[in-house]
Amino acid sequence: MSTPFRHTQPPSPKSATGRVAEVYEQISADFGIDRPPTFVVLSSAPELLAPAWALMRESLIAGPGSRTGKELAALGVSLANRCPFCVDAHTVLLHATGEHALAEQLARDEDPASAEHERLLDWGLATRVPGADLRPYPFPDEQAPAYLGTALAFHFINRIVSALLTEQLLPGGLQRFRAVRSIAGRALSRTVRRTPEPGAALPLLDDPGPGPDWAAGSPVGPAYAALGAAARAGAGLLDADDLALVHTALRDWDGEHPSAVLRGFPRRQERPGARLAxxxxxxxYRITDEDVAAWRRPEHSDHCLVHLVAYGAFAAVDRIESALALPAALREHQP
Structure with a gap:
């Protein structure tokens, strides 16, 4: 039987208990999709599953601002990261918001007809470049925690998806057909068009801390802090030289995609862990079976691989987030 998963075999969602089952229940209620593979793939490392969901929920789903606007920002992020699975998912979700013409314009690789929509999409695209000037924001400053949280959530999720899932959102690539996209979106419309109570994902987290300044006073902050703490635990899978190599590469990264020959990357035979991270x-999207096989040893479970990928994914998120400048208007709104 075909599976959307690459390199790991996550536990069956039907066997989920405890915190994992609680997360799946909330995803079904608030996202409208039962056990989506984007989150099931993290269940091999449950300590990553809850905060990844919490960050997406508290920003994209429950945060202030238009769901259409945040879907456009997330689509821009996914385009910038070359994640076709997520690009297709956000196109379907735009259908779910009722923006059918907009969704199909973007599916045809056309610019949005609305200047406001184009600004939101371009803003999401720009967030891949650390230190890019993201202001003036194409949304009110008070909505910045939700929009920034959405962008950073999908910089993480895109990387998990590209590394550990196939590119096909639906079996056989059915998402390529307009009618299928529209029907799938309409099936989610009731859930997407309501805004659930902010903060409901925070009880799923363990003492996360307040989070960064740009999310001060928002549930997005603790969710971001929890995901960072869980993802950074993957550093324990690398030695000091590997970590120094990763830190140096991320410090100098300017948002560009690597060349086809992966110039400057460590060789898989020499430093397979650093290469994977x-x-x-x-x-x-360039991770191969050979890359994974070169690193895996009998002691390296799926839990370890998910943690290593999450460590690398969040290292990029951290580089982007640490380069954000907090506008004066946001500082004035801090409690």
């Missing part, structure tokens, strides 16, 4: 950060 850097690929997860900069070009997760």
């Amino acid at each position: 850097l690929l997860a950060a900069l070009a997760p």
